[in-house]
Amino acid sequence: MTAEIISVGTEILLGQIVDTNAAILGELFANLGIRHVHRQTVGDNQLRLTEALKLALSRADIVITIGGLGPTMDDMTRDGISAALGEEMVLDEGVQTTLKELFASRGLTWTETQNRQAMRPVCATPIPNPFGTAPGLICKKNGKTFIAMPGPKQEFEPMAKTSVREALMSAGGGEQIIHSVVVRVAGMGESIVEEKLKDLMMAEQPTVAPYAKQAEVHLRVTASGSDIAAAEKLIAPTVAVIQARLGHHVYGFGDTTLEEAVVNQLLESGKTLTVAESCTGGLFGGRITSVPGSSSVFLGxxxxxxxxxxxxxxGVGALTLKAVGAVSPECASEMALGARRQLDADFAVSITGIAGPGGGSEEKPVGLVYIGIADREGCEVKEFKLRGSRETVRLRATQVALVFLRSRLMGS
Amino acid sequence: MTAEIISVGTEILLGQIVDTNAAILGELFANLGIRHVHRQTVGDNQLRLTEALKLALSRADIVITIGGLGPTMDDMTRDGISAALGEEMVLDEGVQTTLKELFASRGLTWTETQNRQAMRPVCATPIPNPFGTAPGLICKKNGKTFIAMPGPKQEFEPMAKTSVREALMSAGGGEQIIHSVVVRVAGMGESIVEEKLKDLMMAEQPTVAPYAKQAEVHLRVTASGSDIAAAEKLIAPTVAVIQARLGHHVYGFGDTTLEEAVVNQLLESGKTLTVAESCTGGLFGGRITSVPGSSSVFLGxxxxxxxxxxxxxxGVGALTLKAVGAVSPECASEMALGARRQLDADFAVSITGIAGPGGGSEEKPVGLVYIGIADREGCEVKEFKLRGSRETVRLRATQVALVFLRSRLMGS
Structure with a gap:
């Protein structure tokens, strides 16, 4: 069973957007044992799209297009499919009704332009799109499965993970699947991680590949097998070795985020948290509250x-601010202690620093950040010198604060 | 002059990495006036690579491969090129010498495997790679220009911006370059924007293409011309028409964010801001403080x-919380009024809602959000019903809050 993706959009060819959707679909193919051997990208040009579709249909069992399903003139995927498959276009009345209801519920005026999104080739069935207007399309013809998906990520991703995944599974996967487990590491640099895992990274099965993220390292451990269980059996011993060598720096697996790991630690220990943010201006709270259920531990x-x-x-002292300034261990300490006291939380994190691009000096350069963690006993402050743009410094500041908090919660 | 990219690498097809290199090259083509009409992605498979190369050579003037130039067995771009061009492979002694010197300087042992990286088709000239071992290759044959580039980003990107850029310029580049201006719109749905700009979106020069973002619409106005100034001359009248038709919904251009537009309005009017966030947990503050200089207007x-x-x-009333709950216009109002009073700010924004996935009810479903804006006169509250995942609802809540604040600051 082979599959081919056709990404549609002049904005991709012009380099205005990076094609992350195709990567999501590629991973899905791998997980289902479907061999993904070609990918094409074409602009919003019906002739070239039709040619690309014909080429794909000539060599792959499953063809999936991404993008070009919107209501405008340059959304021409539907017409391309109709031409490539030699199928007439019809108006899908069910889709039209759904779209009209959606527009009414949002108080938007229905225009004839919208009917474009309710058109489909005769052989196609619409795929519901709960996060947008354009439905996907699926069509089986001459032993081939053809699927069209919308381009906006918030619509594409849920559809890939539900309806399209099911359709691919029922289309019949493959004999050898490829499966990966991602091991997430924080608080240790990439080169140290690589040094510790050198031998594993040279192995053939499973393979171990490191990806450096913002102040984290993700290790992708990959094996092939007859099914996911067989691959996992090969992967498990390597993951165990990684955990043994990197210790508590391994904070989670798969999609688990550092903030989830921290919220779970708080939930398990029954502790509450508050935060006092200066240079990050809300990003730390935003990360913590991105975790469903964080309301049980995050007081505010x-x-x-x-x-x-x-x-x-x-209640930071005027004298402190005058004597040593807001970016100082003293201020970080008073911020954390004050926040903890105000909301009577078990832990308070404080973040104060210079995010840049302005505001730095020789003594206090851009990137200097103090993180405080107060508990009922007192406050501990650490100094960090972070590099990068304003955005990167702020993000890394929340990252080191989470790593610091995590190590405190682990009692190390 | 047309160009085609072939990205080589099984890891791209498996979705393990996102192809950012192709986007960098796509943008370079656009800036040099080279039409980029197709892109292919193939795995580490010599037969399919050779086929892809032949297809590309049949329809494009310039063909660039990315990746597959390393020393290992699955790096087969050199062999693919040799097969597609019908050119013998030779050992490039200059490259071999450079590689041997590099290995010696790093204290690494030279092995015969490394000779693979010194091989090239007879017609090809090596392109120096100061950031890695594998040189690029450039080859002109039958009026076509063929370029092979390494895949690792730290090697690819400098080569794209220097040697390859120069080679493309001398290959003729285009007489006609492509230039774009992005017009950013908030507070108006994509379909209404399109309805208002229908005629512009059907025009050939400049073209107007809408991109739906999270609760915003970006309009990319693109023209070709002999140089950037000539293209901008064609773009300007269309931008003026867009502004006239969409009014204050146009909040900025290019990379300007909505939070920058809002912070600039506050700076211009000399007003200060505070925020009280419930379901967004810091994301609104995070967005405001992402703008350098926001400290002059954002008090906390x-x-x-x-x-x-x-x-x-x-100071939200216990009775309010008991009678109507935290997700209510009353609570939004008391939150905004309380926050404004506490920090004596000119404006306070409050956000309270149900982000999901849990916590919703029939009466108060997931996505219900109240935004309050208090000033010295009182408080105005708006109700929103937002759709999407927890992450999307939270992001959209900050977005509608910014749009609401912006309209208040504009006095509309």
Whole structure:
């Protein structure tokens, strides 16, 4: 069983967007044992799209297009499919009704343009799109399975993981599947990780490949087998070795985020958290509250961006600010202690630093960040020198704060 | 002058890496006036690579491969090129010498395997690779230009921006370059935007293409011309028409974000801001403080995730929470008024809602969000019903809050 993706969109060819959707689909193929041997990318041009579809249908069992399903003139995937498959286009009344209801519920005016999105080749069945207007399409003809998916990521991804996944499974997967487990590591640099795992990274089965992320390293452990269980059997011993060598730096697997790991630790230990953020301005709270169920442990927090808010909301001393400034271990300590006291939380994290691009000095350069962690006993402060743009420094500041908090919760 | 990219690598087809290199090259083509009409991706398979190369050579003037130039057995781009061009392979002694020197300087042992990287088709000239071992290759034959580039980003990107850029320029580049201006629109749905700009979107020069983002629409206005100034001359009148038709919904151009537009409005009007966030847990503050210079207008804020923090930090009434709950216009109003009062800000934004996936009911479904904006006169609250995952609802909540604040600042 082979599959081919056709990504549709001039914006991809012009380099205006990076094709992450194709990667998501590629991983899905691998997990289902479907061999993905070609991928094509074409612009919003019906003739070239039709040619690409014909080429794909000539060599793959499953062809999936991504993009070009919107209501506008340059969304021409439907017409391309109709031409490539030699199928007439019809208006799908069910889709039209759904779209009209959606527009009414949003208080939007229905226009004739929208009917484009309700058109489909005769052989095709619509795939519901709960996160957008354009439905997907699926069509089986001459032993081939043909699927069209919308391009916007928030519509594409849920459809890939539900309806399209099911359709691919029923189309019949393959004999050898490829399966990966991602081991997530924080608080250890990529080169040290590689040094510790050198021998594993030279092995053939399973393979171990490191990917450096913002202040984390992800290790992809991959094996092939007759099914996922067989592959996992090959993967498990390697993962165990990685855990033994990297210790508590391994914080999770798969899609688990560092914030999830931290929230779970708090839930398990029954502890509550608050935060006082200066240079990150809410990003730390935003990460914590991205975890469903975080309300059981996160009481709330303080965005004390100005000096006056640090004094008024957290009780940071005017003398401290005058003597050593807001970016100092002393201020970080007073922020964390003040926040903890105000909400009577078990732990308070404080973040104060210079995110840049302005505001740095020789003594306190851009990237200097202090993280405080207060508990009922007192406060511990660490200094970090982070590199990168304003955005990167802020993100890394939340990252090192999470790693610091995690190590405290593990009692190390 | 047309170009085609062939990305080589099984890891791309498996979805283990996202093909950012192709996007970099796509943008380079656009800036040099080279039409990029097809892109192919193939795995580490010599037969399929050779076929892909032949197809590309049959329809494009310039063909560039990315990846597959390493020393291992599955790096087969050199052999694929040799087969597709019908050219013998020879050992390039200059490259071999450079590689041997590089190995010696790094204290590495030279093995015969490394000779693979010194092989090239007879017609090809090596392109120096200062950041890695495998040189690129360039070859001109039968009026076509053929270029092979290494895959690792740290080697690919410098080569793209120097040697390859120069080679493309001397290959003729185009007489006609492509240039775009992005117009950013918020607070108006994609279909209404399209309805208002229908005629512009059907025009050939400049073209207007809409991209739906999370609760915004970006319009890319693109023209070709002899140089950027000539293209901009064609683009300007269309941008003026868009602004006239969409009014204050156009909030910026290019990379300007909505939060930048809002911070700039605050700076211009000399007003200060605070925020009280419940379901967004810091994301709104995070967006505002992502703007350099926001410290002049953003005083700080409150993450009142729990009911008790709403009462303690903002003075939300216990009766309000009991009678109508935290997700209510009354609570949004009291949150905004309390936050504004606490920090004596000109404006306070409050956000309270149900982000999901749990916590929804028939009366108060997931996605129900109230946004309050308080000033010295009082508070205005709006209700929103947002769709999508927890992440999307939270992001959209910050988006509608910014749009609401922006319209208040514009006095509309």
């Amino acid at each position: 927090g303080f965005l004390t961006y100005s000096n006056s808010s640090k004094q008024e909301l957290l | 804020g409150f993450l009142t995730y729990s009911n008790s923090s709403k009462q303690e930090l903002l």
